[in-house]
Amino acid sequence: MxxxxxxxxxxxxxANDQVASQTQTLLTGSGVFSINIMASPGAGKxxxxxxxxxxxxxxxxxxxIEGDTAPVTIDADKVMAMGMPAVQINTGGQCHLDAMMIDxxxxxxxxxxxxxxxxxxxxxxxxxxxxxxxxxxxxxxxSVPEGDDKPYKYTNIYRGIDVLLINxxxxxxxxxxxxxxxxxxxEILNPGLTTFKVSCKTEEGFDQWIHWLSQQVDExxxxxxx
Amino acid sequence: MxxxxxxxxxxxxxANDQVASQTQTLLTGSGVFSINIMASPGAGKxxxxxxxxxxxxxxxxxxxIEGDTAPVTIDADKVMAMGMPAVQINTGGQCHLDAMMIDxxxxxxxxxxxxxxxxxxxxxxxxxxxxxxxxxxxxxxxSVPEGDDKPYKYTNIYRGIDVLLINxxxxxxxxxxxxxxxxxxxEILNPGLTTFKVSCKTEEGFDQWIHWLSQQVDExxxxxxx
Numbered sequence: 329m330x331x332x333x334x335x336x337x338x339x340x341x342x343a344n345d346q347v348a349s350q351t352q353t354l355l356t357g358s359g360v361f362s363i364n365i366m367a368s369p370g371a372g373k374x375x376x377x378x379x380x381x382x383x384x385x386x387x388x389x390x391x392x393i394e395g396d397t398a399p400v401t402i403d404a405d406k407v408m409a410m411g412m413p414a415v416q417i418n419t420g421g422q423c424h425l426d427a428m429m430i431d432x433x434x435x436x437x438x439x440x441x442x443x444x445x446x447x448x449x450x451x452x453x454x455x456x457x458x459x460x461x462x463x464x465x466x467x468x469x470x471s472v473p474e475g476d477d478k479p480y481k482y483t484n485i486y487r488g489i490d491v492l493l494i495n496x497x498x499x500x501x502x503x504x505x506x507x508x509x510x511x512x513x514x515e516i517l518n519p520g521l522t523t524f525k526v527s528c529k530t531e532e533g534f535d536q537w538i539h540w541l542s543q544q545v546d547e548x549x550x551x552x553x554x
Numbered sequence: 555m556x557x558x559x560x561x562x563x564x565x566x567x568x569a570n571d572q573v574a575s576q577t578q579t580l581l582t583g584s585g586v587f588s589i590n591i592m593a594s595p596g597a598g599k600x601x602x603x604x605x606x607x608x609x610x611x612x613x614x615x616x617x618x619i620e621g622d623t624a625p626v627t628i629d630a631d632k633v634m635a636m637g638m639p640a641v642q643i644n645t646g647g648q649c650h651l652d653a654m655m656i657d658x659x660x661x662x663x664x665x666x667x668x669x670x671x672x673x674x675x676x677x678x679x680x681x682x683x684x685x686x687x688x689x690x691x692x693x694x695x696x697s698v699p700e701g702d703d704k705p706y707k708y709t710n711i712y713r714g715i716d717v718l719l720i721n722x723x724x725x726x727x728x729x730x731x732x733x734x735x736x737x738x739x740x741e742i743l744n745p746g747l748t749t750f751k752v753s754c755k756t757e758e759g760f761d762q763w764i765h766w767l768s769q770q771v772d773e774x775x776x777x778x779x780x
Contacts, residue, residue: 336562369594369679369708370700397680398709421710423649423680451708452678453595454623454649473699473722474596482595482677483624484647496699502728 344459348427351462355439361548362445363541364425364463366485368478369451371471372495374403375528377446381410383538388443388545393417393433395425395450403448413437424455427462444545453482465490465544472496472505479513486517491524493537498527570685573653577688581665587774588671589767590651590689592711594704595677597697598721600629601754603672607636609764614669614771619643619659621651621676629674639663650681653688670771679708691716691770698722698731705739712743717750719763724753 355362367373381390392407392414399418407414415433417425430447439445447463449456466489470478473496479486486492492514494507507525514521522540526533581588593599607616618633618640625644633640641659643651656673665671673689675682692715696704699722705712712718718740720733733751740747748766752759 368596368677368700369704370697396707398707400706402703402706421680421684423678450680451594452649452680454647454676454678458647471596471699473697473725474594477628478595480626480628481622481624499699499725499728502725 341458344427346427347431348460348462351427351430351434352464354434355445355462355464356552358440359549359552360439360442360445361465361545362447362463363465363467364447364449364456364461365467365469366449366453366456366489367451367469368453368471368474371451371469371474372528373448373451373469374406376469376493376495376526377403377448378406378410379528379531379534380446380538380541381407381412383534384444384542385410387542389441390444390446391415391437391439391442393430393437393445393447395419395429395448397421397423397450413442419450423450423452424459425449425461426459430461430463443549444541453478453485457484457487464548467491467493469493469495470510472499472503476506476510477513479510479517483517486514486521489518489521491522491540492518494523494525496527496529497525497532498530567684570653573657574686574688577653577656577660578690580660581671581688581690582778584666585775585778586665586668586671587691587771588673588689589691589693590673590675590682590687591693591695592675592679592682592715593677593695594679594697594700597677597695597700598754599674599677599695600632602695602719602721602752603629603674604632604636605754605757605760606672606764606767607633607638609760610670610768611636613768615667616670616672617641617663617665617668619656619663619671619673621645621655621674623647623649623676639668645676649676649678650685651675651687652685656687656689669775670767679704679711683710683713690774693717693719695719695721696736698725698729702732702736703739705736705743709743712740712747715744715747717748717766718744720749720751722753722755723751723758724756 404414
């Protein structure tokens with residue numbers, strides 16, 4: 329049965345990657361930059377997204393695709409309360425988003441009218457790393473209360489990502505978090521990774537993240553119009 | 555392909571539950587009580603285990619089975635440094651432990667000499683809920699920095715567990731965590747669930763958890779010797 333399982337998993341990943349590639353082509357053709365945000369449960373994905381929307385409000389049109397394992401709309405409601413379009417995906421217990429889910433979600437959002445799509449993946453440091461969903465950049469948010477050993481334990485999620493946000497740095501005075509040890513672990517997996525230390529509460533470091541993200545969107549638009 | 559996938563998943567779960575049932579019979583027959591600790595990455599599973607060993611040192615013999623997705627022995631090393639036997643399971647990227655992994659791990663530990671086996675599951679709030687591993691009690695650790703909306707988003711993990719530890723309560727003064735809202739969410743999923751609010755740092759609430767756990771072990775021994 330183990331072989332059967334492996335074969336099915338491979339087939340699923342192949343089919344997934346094909347749809348992911350089609351999605352990326354579609355979004356690129358429509359001039360929409362897209363990012364996939366991955367993190368542990370409670371690392372602050374939704375808070376970072378809401379603060380990012382607030383900071384970029386009036387500067388670009390943003391849509392959000394929210395992934396949850398349960399039929400809740402807590403996060404999508406918060407995004408819509410800020411006047412931005414949001415689609416909620418209920419994975420029905422599946423522990424990650426896949427490319428087919430994003431393909432279906434895009435049918436419910438006027439993506440051609442947007443500059444940026446932010447996908448909030450399911451809170452999980454393991455399986456989201458294996459499933460491409462068609463976005464242009466992969467982001468991981470790590471929060472300091474999770475501890476400084478995470479890059480040593482959940483290695484795959486840090487590989488192949490484009491940017492890392494180290495969140496909740498306002499809590500550093502109350503934690504035994506060795507920033508050097510954490511960053512050394514990440515450096516082994518993803519040398520030279522662009523990293524921002526941020527706090528949604530105090531907004532520390534947020535301007536640098538917003539500057540980087542805006543630059544990515546601008547460069548993307550320049551590339552596709554070149 | 556979707557049907558094929560579902561059938562394979564069902565076959566895997568059936569086979570898993572069968573092995574889990576055998577494991578539980580084996581451990582019961584050997585007089586060893588066992589618990590399965592599930593939580594997000596960084597909720598404090600290892601810290602709770604180490605503090606629990608420290609508090610019960612000299613009172614009972616404890617063995618630990620550590621689940622990780624990567625070949626690291628950070629946690630097992632910490633347990634062994636406290637003089638207790640530990641086995642490390644590398645799931646090879648799989649996002650949860652399963653019963654077959656526990657079955658194999660038990661071959662590397664002298665479980666008959668123990669009173670209590672603590673299994674540290676992979677850090678994940680989703681899939682561990684679906685896979686029985688043969689332990690006598692299921693424990694979830696939630697840490698307050700993860701936020702008070704977790705029971706509303708990761709519903710399955712709170713169902714069918716026997717005890718909940720709300721950890722890192724020393725950080726409450728620095729967080730916007732509504733304890734009432736969190737506990738109301740849990741109450742809907744698991745009415746009357748035994749819950750302890752703890753801090754590994756200040757040891758607040760730890761005596762109550764240790765008292766409950768010791769009582770479970772005693773009652774288990776009385777039951778099997780009756």
